[in-house]
Amino acid sequence: xxxxxxxxxxxxxxxxxxxxxxxxxxxxxxxxxxxxxxxxxxxxxxxxxxxxxxxxxx
Ligand SMILES: [Zn+2]
Numbered sequence: 001x002x003x004x005x006x007x008x009x010x011x012x013x014x015x016x017x018x019x020x021x022x023x024x025x026x027x028x029x030x031x032x033x034x035x036x037x038x039x040x041x042x043x044x045x046x047x048x049x050x051x052x053x054x055x056x057x058x
Contacts, residue, residue: 011056
């Protein structure tokens with residue numbers, strides 16, 4: 001049983017801002033936006049869940 005996390009930390013490299021993004025309604029991806037430039041990011045959750053705790057977006 002994979003322990004699902006409700007959010008992950010992500011670094012928006014566009015603005016060098018660290019932020020948490022949360023699981024979407026479908027619970028198949030983490031989705032969020034850069035707080036400064038509103039650049040969208042989506043991290044798909046695989047079948048086994050995602051083990052990586054830290055992502056970066058450009
Ligand atoms: Zn940005």
